Amino acid sequence: MSVLAQPIPIERPPARPIDAPPTAKYIEYANEVAARLAGKLSARERRRLEGERALLARARFIELNGVVHHYQDVGPLDGEPLLLIHGWDCSSFWWHHVVDPLAQAGYRVVSYDLKGHGFSDSDPRQDYTVAGFSADVQALSRALNLGPAHVAAFSLGAFIGLHVAAHQPDLVRSLIFFNFSLLPYNKFASQFVPRLLDTVFNGVLRPIERRNLWWLPFIYARLVMAQNTPSVGDIRLGTLGLRYCDPAAVRVSATELSRPEILAAVAEQAKTIQQPLLLVAGANDPIMRPADGRKLVALAPNGSFLEVPKCGHLILFELPEHVIQIMRLFLKGVR
Template sequence: MTVGPRIPSPRHRTVEVDGVTVAYRESGPADAPVLLLLHGFPTSSHQFTRLMDALGNVPHRLIAPDYPGFGRTETPPGFSYTFDRLADIVEGFTDALGLDRFALYAFDFGAPVGLRIAVRRPERITALIVQNGNAYEEGLSDAARELTALRREVPGAEDTVRSLFTPEGVRSQYETGVADPSLIPPDGPTLDLHYLGLPGRADAQADLAFDYASNLGHYPTWQAWLRSAGIPVLVLWGAGDPFFTPAGAKAYLRDAPDAELHLFDGAGHFALETHLPQIAPLIRRFLVSGPSRGPEGA
């Protein structure tokens, strides 16, 4: 019997960062170049399980942490759930693991978290992969603009935000804009709902939802960093995303004109769920060889 190349099994670990027990998964050689995978809402590092398997033989160390308020990460009483604090903890996480240089994969919430770190520690970022992670005003859909405009003190705003944490709300985020929802494994939404149901998690997510508007004021700073960084950039985007539109994907080319861009018709916000076979080879080639200036679309 012929046995193919061995794909390393991910390891599941924790590390203490400023009183937070950060859970993370990693695979690959300890001395290899690092790809830091930053997840989105309402999921956690488990969203990268299939991608990590698909990239198992890439000569990189793949590391995916759970943010405070997500997945298996545990926070102390009184933790403040803001995007600034999430970035603080992830930055401290990279310090704790000795990650002096790494490529960054930013999906959804991973964009405001990761780009904060990039501005603070620009010397650390070797490359950027963006997957449905917005950093431009034109990338906000009408639905996203309505959500970011919500204020906690306005009657009904809290109920609107918390509707995102229901089974229907979670499934909608996975399925909206997807041509074939049967391609979406049910495991992800099911696990998301489990973590959302843990004590204090809905409150934490509501705090972050109301803080999301703070990210918009950082857009010019993040764009300026991108213009000055001079790093390879790969932009991957589910074209049916109900929150972040393809215009936001194309806007990256304004500040990183040599970036490689792929729009995936039939994919939604969670493009990895339905288009992993198309996306994983692009990431593999990008990590090994850098960007290719081919035509848009896939």
């Protein structure tokens, strides 16, 4: 019997009428975790994998615009909805520190994997564009009857959240963006950066992760992207995104986000949104620079800005307690 033919060894939530079958990626990894937990492990590794099993146990699946997506729906169904959108080449597990504290505070917390990311299927049309991702968010919101939801988004996810707020304002109650800013267009960078990212992520980091050399991406993240050292468990969850991200998503998204019209649209969309917006910047973010974040917030009618000292681009893993506190305070003040 093949791995994918084996039964899923993790009990998941009761099925809903809208649920789709689990994806092959999910089944593969759920069985892998179960098999490893059945073997001999160090106490620390067992705790880490038991944590992952608990995350896997919450998995739900839904078809959106022809692609099966992995999502999780935690907290009271009648709570204020909070939708979490992860970043480029990441997964919904990047939000794992946030979900339970906000659910316990009474919010209905919905996190999901973008198509081609995490345990969501790849898009056969390779529509890994901001507009394509935005259409999926809109479909998810309506399928789950979220109504106007608070939207928290990280990095690439903020492009998507902003697009939804600008084009379907009835679906968005407020916005919290982490590590996001205006990105000035540079003709040279637009030609060079997408190829560089394709090489680094698809040609180097992804093969490294498949060989279980997760500590090499850890070193890269610590030296380049972060000011604080994430835990080993968080880095392993982060590199899980590398393992399952469709390589085409890296190429398509990186190319699109280097186009001048896409970058210019961010400023124009920011001018139109009426929802409360909080942009949280890492003071030492090498990608989304705080100064450009301030410029973006200045365009939004109801925008506010918070700069977190000694923080890089990976705030969700660097300073998760800060993220939780920031979100609680902001959401409490939204009327």
